Amino acid sequence: MNSGHSELASLGDFQPADVWQVHVNHIFYGTKGPGIHQHFQTYVSRDHRLAYALADHFFKHCETLPTEVPLLVQEWGVGNGNLAARMLDRLKEIDTEGRVYPRLSYTLCDYSQEILNGVEANPDLQAHAGRYATALIDARDPEGAEPGSLTWVLSNEIWDDLATRVLIKSQGMLFEEYLQPLIEPAVIQGDFDTFVRQFQNADLDVLKTHPPFLDQIVWERAFQRTDVGDWPFGDVVNKHMESIDDDIPTPVNVGAFGTLEKAHRLLHPQHSAGYTGFDYGMLSTAHLNRVGRPYFKLYGGQYTSMVNFPLLAEVGQAAGFSQIELEPQHAYVGRSLEEPLISLLELVQNHPKVGEMAPWDVDVLMLETLQALNTHYRSPYTSKMDYPTLPGTPKKQRKLIAQLVKNLSTRGVPDTVAYVTESEVRAVEKPLRKLGYREKDIQRSFSLNDAPIQFCRLTLR
Template sequence: MTQPPHNLTALGDFKPSNIWQTHINSIFYGIKGPLIHNHFQTYVSLDYRLAHALANDFYTHAKNQQPKNETWYVQEWGVGNGNLAACFLSHLREIDSENEVYPSVHYILCDESEEILKGVRANPRLQEHASKFSTVRIDAEHLNCFRPSSVAKIISNEIWDDLATKVLLKHQGLFYEEYLCPFLDMEAIPAEKNIFLEQFNNKDLTNLAQLPPFLDAIHWERDFQRINLDDWPFAEILKAHAEEFKDEIPMPINVGAFSTITKAKELLGPENFGYTSFDYGMKTMQDLNQEGRPYFNLYGGQYTFMVNFPLLENMGRSIGFTDITREYQNQFVQKDLGSEAISLVDLMQQHPRVAEMPPWDRDILMLSTLHALNTVYRSPYSGKLDYPAMEGTPKKQRKQIAQLSKNLSSRGVPDTVAYVTREEVLASLKPLRKLGYREKDIEAAFQSPPPPVSFVHIQFST
């Protein structure tokens, strides 16, 4: 165990990482609601291409079938700002020119945070489908309010990394589990120490929301304690999986994701189109065994763990899913678009000077790259990307960022992580060259091998 800095106070005891992680995350989402996207972006919060690929797939499967009890229930678990649902429904309505599928669909958005669901109900793009969706406040690890065999399709994007995750370490044939303890400088909190500790431990969202932001100031101490794998859920599967572990590498064991996969198996009806999940983590055993790869991340206080996809696939098979697809997320998008696709930020990362640029010049390059792509790109949705200058940006660059941001097209590339195709990039070659991109940089963006922690698509079907 390490020693925390002297001025910090422990907010509780050392506990298995999943306990503190889920505690912190429910405070984070409970306080912030839709403002979560000030701390991180996702591939669905502004872009539409993943949602459209899902809608195309759903339409292909549903158009020649009749739903039991007249309705195709689609559920999404962990819904953010509701943009995935809105783009799914809008695209489905558009491609369903014969009205065979869209009229029978009902989309249920499930989330444990009421603040998040409030934001979803106010989403104008989703309001266009007012009678076609409902919201349910529920913890995705305890989805006990739905009838078994009642759902046709389940979708989630970046929820598993928020759900309960234990961390396992193998050392000379013995197993150890990570324990965490949060510490905070109480001087920075304008509340009496014991009152704050009570509010923090009881997840008193109303009072915690009145305090200045404190989640990102938490200092985490870690410790590893000996455990017996026989005491863990799905012990036999875990033991077989752990046989392949290299010593001393922390392995995330996403027990919350296990619960969702088990629940999906129970909820999916006789005619169903599977459980599709997108998340961030290790796709292969080789990625898991890569020394030094990260296994957790903190975003504005939110505590996420990388997802162990090989283990989740084993889990899914053990409970009866017979058809499981595991691939990089962009492969899923590419198949739908019939063209190679990368995220815009992946293109920018290949710019020959990006590594040496100060952050504000990188912002200017990103905005200029968006302008270059926007000469050819046309989004089916209208919406202007908000791109404020970050703190510390010098005056001259701040002005430039404001100008570039103001002039962005409302039908342009919707996000800095939005997917763009090879054709769209090549058609923008002239303005991209002016920004310093060379053809070989563009080629490299499309051909870079995926890192050991990547965005992955997995689908469980029977």
């Protein structure tokens, strides 16, 4: 394949997609640490509603257990610690008789010490001293707890970061995607050959000193004939590919397979609430076969893969789980709040003119929509949203954005991907109409049930 970029130089040879994905993500997390949160937000980075739903679910499960059973929870891939902090807040609040929270041991596990350092500095989590600990553990490693000891395992958006191979079926044969990283040498300060060695060796201490380069990488792609017989759960993968149409790139999240095996081994055989994971990807075979759907994304150089949830469910059964629940994440949280909900971002994306707007005008619309919602929305937490302007924003819009940010409520919607309910949106229909939203735009926002890529919940017991 020809990339069409003659000025680009290679950072390494073609290798299966999972090899380079794992390598570049190791560099991403190892060099940026807590700074990763400048590149993306998740549904748990600042919001509380998913955490509260999880806490309510776990509390109900614990009420069915004998009081002498220890409650050991592990979270794999911990972000900024907000999910754990808000879950513990909620558990403490609803445990009025002190039957659950005081005997809970919650361990936040991550393979990056940089990330754990950021979590340990989280003051909201520090409020629960004695109930939690941190551990430098890779979710794919077999170690981490005594087999059969854990009550619950949960993770949020880690499967998309883990090793993922990509298959295409064509005329009865399987082909695997290979990647090669390329970059313009001018991006790198200093000797380019020396940098290539540092990149290939993942020399994190030295790579931290370089100006940002990960988001400058261009990925060349090629496909080679393959046999999945020696892959993890190769027989399951082979069977799965029979349901996939020709020429559809299909993620095979082999790294996630390892987390399922590990969870099955560590969870208590009778008392566990299972392994609950949240991520974004394809919910059904029909979504897998949707022509043109994405199968990877880049965030500031981080290489993430869409999660093949039907295949994870099939692997979970093969790994020994007998009960499997798979649904949209919105449905899970909405059931907890007893009404439909969406993210603020989804509402803005359904504005009739958003596709015609310059990026800075979309920022203005986002902030004006926030202000409208904040006349009704009240968060149980105090926070002030940080909303930096995009490079190249004209002076007029830059000044307007700064003023809008200054006026944001500290008890308002905490994040652009925070959940808002239908009643909260309906309560501010009049100011939303003034911003150009129509009734059909709001209705469409709450009826996006067939998108090829969705945030999903998978629970295995």
